[in-house]
Amino acid sequence: MATMQQQQQPSSGFSVYVGNLPYSTQSDDLGQLMSSVGQVTNVRLVYDRQTNRPKGFAFCEFADQSGAQNAVNNLNGTDFNGRVLRVNWANK
DNA sequence: CTTGAGCGG
Numbered sequence: 001m002a003t004m005q006q007q008q009q010p011s012s013g014f015s016v017y018v019g020n021l022p023y024s025t026q027s028d029d030l031g032q033l034m035s036s037v038g039q040v041t042n043v044r045l046v047y048d049r050q051t052n053r054p055k056g057f058a059f060c061e062f063a064d065q066s067g068a069q070n071a072v073n074n075l076n077g078t079d080f081n082g083r084v085l086r087v088n089w090a091n092k
Numbered sequence: 093c094t095t096g097a098g099c100g101g
Contacts, residue, residue, distance in 0.1 A: 019097090046101075047100090056097085059099075090100085092100075
């Protein structure tokens with residue numbers, strides 16, 4: 001693997017960006033999917049403040065960096081509820 | 093009863 005951005009976030013949790021999600025996706029659905037590749041500490045679905053509609057992406061916190069990396073390697077580019085899942089390390 | 097690039101109510 002080439003050099004990639006590994007952000008170690010304190011206060012428990014390695015943030016991973018999850019995008020290209022269906023608007024019908026709930027945090028629980030993502031939580032179960034992420035739990036299948038690693039220990040998930042938190043799952044945050046991003047909603048729009050103006051219309052209260054899901055923006056279509058979310059952020060997942062893993063208890064271990066390997067779990068987050070495993071999620072990126074296993075869920076990124078895969079199909080989820082009819083949409084191609086987009087998983088990557090979070091920037092902020 | 094709506095939408096589809098991207099990084100947080």
